[in-house]
Amino acid sequence: MDRNTPTERTPLTSLSESFERYLQDKGKGRGGDGGNYRRNAARELERFAEWAAGDRGGDDWTGIVPDDVDREPIFEDLDERVFREYARYLAGDRGLKQNTVQTYYRYISAWCGWCVNEGYLEAHYAQRASAMAPLPEDDGRKPGDQQAWTSEQRHTLTRYVDERARDAVEAYTTLPQDTDPLDKQRARYAALKAARDRALVFVLAYTAVRVGELLRDPNDPRRRGVRWEDLSIEDGSMDVYRKKQQWDAASLPDPVISPLRSYRQLMDPATERWPVFPTFDQRTLAGLVREELAERGERPEAITERREEYARDLLLALDGDIRPPSITTDGARSILQRLSKEGEVDIVHPKHDYLAPHGGRRGMGEVLVRAFGYTVAARYLDNSEEMVRERYSHIEAGELGDVATEALDEVDHLGK
Template sequence: MSQDNSGGSGGEIALEDAKDEFLREQKGNYSSNLKYNLKKWLDEWIDGRHEETLADVTPLTMRHYANYLERRSRGDTGIAESSARTYYNYVSAFLSWAVKVEYLPENPAEKERAKDPLPNGDTSSSEQQFWQPEQRAALTDYVDERAREAIAADGTDAFEEVRDRALIYVLAYTGVRGSEVLADARHDDRNGLRWDDVYLENGMIEVFGKSQDPNEEVGLTGQTIEPLRRLRTLIDPPAESWPVFPSRHPPSLYDRIDESEYDRPEGNPWEFCLENSIEPPSMSTSGARTLLKRLSKEAEVPGLDFEDGEYLTLHGARRGVGETLYKEHGAQRAQRTLRHADPKTTSEMYSHIEASELGEDNTAVFENE
């Protein structure tokens, strides 16, 4: 793609130059999300196509982009439908700015024919997944028993079972986002929770939050302390910078061994990393989703259609924590625990609870008619 402004006015400005000018005018946390997503749009989607200037971006261009996002939102391993619409809206915001500064006469992304392929995105709170108490209990009971059996059989070699138990407990009881404790390939700064960010005595962890604060505090419930303590004892990390939930993916471990300029071992790469204090990578959000699919089925979690591919999701854990707190202690407790900056976000997420409670209250009003 050309990086140079052709010298013309208006829509003839190069996309890369327009993007840079647009980002210079943005402020706050929103700007970092814009920068990341516009870079992906230009470098991964636009690259190789024929659009080089703002004027080249037509409603058909954006329709093709909407189709691309819709395809990515299909299936268990794709992005969420809401994410597809969010990514589209970031590009639309850029093009709206181009209209505002009179580089474009209108925003091609806002044409109905351009937006039409996008996934609906109108899912109500009652249709989203929330880990229910009985589902949370089934999964945590299963990983408890699985870890105990592995420790009895393998002792200190029961790493994966102990790690998985600690991860499930953190997800099930804290309301943390998966990308705050696991590696996210889309963000270099999200490389997994580290032991130097875990304060078991104080009952808290520090995470890289959605607000872009690298030291956002998350409370640990009593249920999570012992699984984390047992994991730390078992791993005995050589450095506090080690990930709390390491990956034992062999190719990734061999990459770390190569980077450390060791010869590749013939034996177990995980044991080699431990023996030589080579820091392993953190488990990724993708890896955690694969784990949750397997554990959901093995634990026979109630309320899931395994034939249809259902499983307990990462974000379903967060919603489930908020739902329980919302029911038991109200909106403010849920908002503080989930760290929603806007109370409206919490209210919208749990609107189904308010509707149900209103229905029950109103039933009593009409019973005596």
């Protein structure tokens, strides 16, 4: 086969020939032709290709191809000096904010890493220190530092966990009557875990409750995680221990009600003092079950036999009213990392490659400020209006910009 054909991955391959393969790998849906990430990455790859060919970068920039060669850029032309020059080009665009420059560069860097894995490049030149040196430093004031779930991200994640829970619950509830007991227990456990994850995601996505108010903090005994006795599903409220060191009621909006009600019915906790979001960590539950049954006077042999009757210690804990601890805030982050990856959520952020818990709260703040203003948002977020105005100042700035534009248009119209 001719080594210059498109199917051959060589340094002589043109850059553009790799773009479609990369975008298909990163895209969503059948054929990899959907998703925000693909759309944004395609835009930045096109910008990079135009710059590499000399069509961007100013009159003095002729591209990365040697002047005495007439062809489009190929992989053989790439090295860390090229990416350093591109970083300098992006950083020199005064119309781009610091976080935007870094975001745009990350798209190209991700493509570069993919090219290494695919055999187009020998090294990840874009990640070398000399290549990244021209990029602006993090000055602590960039809006991108604070993640906020976008509407599309929220929809993607909630839709994924909802479908996952529905499938798991259906698989459990439609088992034949003659199913082996342990197999039935495994199906119930899978349904419980999926239902718990769905309820957690919906609560984080729509209530704007701080994750530290919702789950257990090992360093603060007052924050033991919400229990079923703290919830009033019918009234749409939940008692939480607020950041201001007192108990207060938080709202449970309509999207949260059904996942919580379905989850509680499936769990059927022995008492209302059970945590809403118990840990499913096997090592923790195994130790807890052994310790509790021993305190109840059961001998080690009997404890072993009883545990062997259950596919998972969580199910034994449910039947035996052995109350497990709530998951921790770190546990919630691990769950969201797993679900963000499984749900293929498009995420481009300088600090998080997953939907972090605090981003759900901040995302709801964005929605509330835009829809109802700062006063209502402050009440829902359990913050002062001054703090909410400060944290979401970019919204007001954008609105004022629109007002200024309208004013200028009006003046121009009157002047004609």
